[in-house]
Amino acid sequence: MAERVVLAYSGGLDTSVAIRWLKEKYGYDVVTLTIDLGGKDVAGVREKALEVGAVKAEVVDAGELFARSYVFPALKAGAVYQGQYPLATALGRPLIASLLAEVAMEEAATAVAHGCTGKGNDQVRFEVSLAALAPQLKVVAPAREWGMTREETIHYARERDIPVPVTVSSPYSTDENLWGRSIECGVLEDPWAEPPEDAYSWTRSVTAAPEQPVYVEIGFEQGVPALLDGRERGASALLTELNTLAGEHGVGRIDHIEDRLVGIKSREVYEAPAATVLLQAHAALESLTLSRQQLRFKEGVAQEYAALIYDGLWFSAMRHDLDAYVESTQRFVSGKVRVKLLKGAATVVGRRAPHSLYNHGLATYDKGDEFDQSAASGFIHLWGLPLKVQAQSQLREEDDR
Numbered sequence: 001m002a003e004r005v006v007l008a009y010s011g012g013l014d015t016s017v018a019i020r021w022l023k024e025k026y027g028y029d030v031v032t033l034t035i036d037l038g039g040k041d042v043a044g045v046r047e048k049a050l051e052v053g054a055v056k057a058e059v060v061d062a063g064e065l066f067a068r069s070y071v072f073p074a075l076k077a078g079a080v081y082q083g084q085y086p087l088a089t090a091l092g093r094p095l096i097a098s099l100l101a102e103v104a105m106e107e108a109a110t111a112v113a114h115g116c117t118g119k120g121n122d123q124v125r126f127e128v129s130l131a132a133l134a135p136q137l138k139v140v141a142p143a144r145e146w147g148m149t150r151e152e153t154i155h156y157a158r159e160r161d162i163p164v165p166v167t168v169s170s171p172y173s174t175d176e177n178l179w180g181r182s183i184e185c186g187v188l189e190d191p192w193a194e195p196p197e198d199a200y201s202w203t204r205s206v207t208a209a210p211e212q213p214v215y216v217e218i219g220f221e222q223g224v225p226a227l228l229d230g231r232e233r234g235a236s237a238l239l240t241e242l243n244t245l246a247g248e249h250g251v252g253r254i255d256h257i258e259d260r261l262v263g264i265k266s267r268e269v270y271e272a273p274a275a276t277v278l279l280q281a282h283a284a285l286e287s288l289t290l291s292r293q294q295l296r297f298k299e300g301v302a303q304e305y306a307a308l309i310y311d312g313l314w315f316s317a318m319r320h321d322l323d324a325y326v327e328s329t330q331r332f333v334s335g336k337v338r339v340k341l342l343k344g345a346a347t348v349v350g351r352r353a354p355h356s357l358y359n360h361g362l363a364t365y366d367k368g369d370e371f372d373q374s375a376a377s378g379f380i381h382l383w384g385l386p387l388k389v390q391a392q393s394q395l396r397e398e399d400d401r
């Protein structure tokens, strides 16, 4: 009996060709696994896999799990790679890896396969995650092994009656899930060229966006977004709705020169409307409910968290450790944030929290001032004391030279 391989199947050209290639080259029986992380149309994918030659084709809806267990922890941590990329694709990979391992177990498969090339981060994320979760599985990376150009892949497909999707005429390589859409290749590889309008599909251009703003109110519960304009929303529904709304107003386009883990600088374009709004809104609520020291320390944690997601280390002790810290910081991060969406911009215009640290009596310049201004001079005296002492003893000496 032939050995089984479970292939992460998107329904696109490369993974369709991989079904046939795994059979021809290694004699595998191929079980395909398509994982819907939201933001993507998976209709007809099962039929297509079987038609191309899979012995079995599974489609799993993992949107809610993805939102709750991957996206929201990253949101609470404030994870953004290199100040620009909210990490949609990077967050999806460990979940896909864990489902691959699970299905491989169920199907008594000896191997799993993915469609990544040898130049990107995704191969690393898949294989590092699989090494952590299911080290007994062999991992095959057809697209990395076969070394075919796009033209050759199309030729290979045509020769074997593998349907070549019309979208192959699209010059871009894309990946979508609830946290965002990644777009690369084609004219985008020229970092000087402005991304053409056809690279975008979730967001309107600023010129085409409505002239009138819309306001959206997001309710957070210990760092997790739970309400949209006062109505309770499940995790994936909230993200889907916010992607549509903010996308219509042109919010969430990102043009990033990114440092890949494999050492390449690349030009990456993203659409992340919901992520853009939520990361800002969440930060706004934290600025109201966390102390100055917590905010400062958490900035460093956010960077570490982003790096480990980007670098494929989701299933690491480090992530558990950082989660514990982040979770602790979120216990009073509940409240509401009002965001204005207008012409490509998401602007926080209001925030309130039951455990806010903002004290009007202390902050006001009007009547009702409770801040003891006379205490300020004593504070300044002591705060500046060590500076004064050092300046007299050492700095003057240096200035004189």
Ligand code: ARG
Residues within 6 Å of the ligand: 087, 089, 090, 121, 122, 173, 174, 175, 182, 183, 184, 258, 268
């Ligand atoms: N550069 C991004 C990352 O490494 C996006 C990768 C997009 N993948 C794709 N198949 N288009 O996370």
